[in-house]
Amino acid sequence: MLWDTSQIYCSFGHQRIDNWERRLTLFSFQEVQHLSALQTSIRFLPTVVCGILTNIATSFLVRKTSAHYLVAGSSAFSAVAGLLMAVCNPSWKFWATTFPTMFLRPMSSNGNLT
Secondary structure (H helix, E strand, O other), X not given: OHHHHHHHHHHHHHHHHHHHHHHHHHHXXXXXXXXXXXXXXXXXXXXXXXXXXXXXHHHHHOOOOOHHHHHHHHHHHHHHHHHHHHHOOOOOOHHHHHHHHHXXXXXXXXXXXX
């Protein structure tokens, strides 16, 4: 039963991340801010860096910390990312809210699934 639950969680988690990225790419960056595909791709680089750093940090912390704390902490960071994107104004600079959002966004999935 546990194996089936984890498979369901992984598939829904991946779909949630895929939908978030598609929404950010098509709506926020390309249609609202009128950015090219290359400029939009560059704005996704913090996501890759954070994903790598989260996996490395989780591999060190998993022995010393309870999994409950890791899941709660990584989920809290991702919640902050969602709140930042909710208050983001397209006229603001990339570094004001979009960069922290793009950096914190993958923490929940990488922290929970590592």
